[in-house]
Amino acid sequence: MNSSEFYEFLSGRSSVREFSPEEVSDEEIEFIIRCASAAPSAGNRESWDVVIVTDESIKEDLSDAAFGQEHLITAPVILAVCANYVRSMSQYGERGILYGIEDASIACTYMMLAAHSAGLHSCWTGAFDDEAVSEILDLPQHARPVALLAVGKGKMPHKKTGRMPVLEHIHNDTW
Template structure:
């Protein structure tokens, strides 16, 4: 199975505009096939030098999820049937790019994967939330991450039990600048 197996009935821009952070899930499992599709979406994200300096830890175990809840102080993580922890593989990025790869490109690679994964979660009719606020040391310890692999994001994934309203967005003019400010 490759990413072309994912059937999406929404236009890309509809998927982007309609994706929401979901923090409440139904008591319903998420299948391995869906998890693999989400992971493959992460694999296809762009990366510096195509080094793909990111790793994923899939968590379904209740005790491990309890520890992630403690590390993030966000109870809803436990209610998600699956949590994917996206990590920056700093060692892999530094092989080609030295300090810049270690400190920046690996983080960019991981976060590019997160966005692909969040959009895929939504296109599959599931929900998730990008969690970046957590105790990195504790998460690394709980997951047994090796040195040079840094947890960047947790994605609790499940069937949404809410339909959040769209958040307010600033006008485009606030973000776009001429080449000389």
């Protein structure tokens, strides 16, 4: 894949909030998570974990914890990506908290791109009550939910959002 093809691949992905009821196969989920395991991580600690949610009542509870976001109910699968602080803090102490969040964020990004490459659609959901999600998913104390990634076959057409000009993000040498 050349750089032009890579850019087209990246820009062809967008968040989708309407899903068909078609299931996501176990093989597709395994592929998505296998791709996430290729993500870089601080000290190669891989301080992330994922809870695979397909149970309808749990998805409804997650939607409630995410302030009523309906796509968390209609998506066939939710990948709850969590920072696992034990792995990163064992090497980096307090700084490991940040590294765990970064590792989980990068892994979730890889999951979105893997879903896209498999012909699936996704939506990263970050607006939720952390404590409620932790309780719903029975997360251990050392894990923090970072993203709820809705995955499935998107209902088309989905609208592509505009982007800021790249130059508005750039600062040379100093801000």
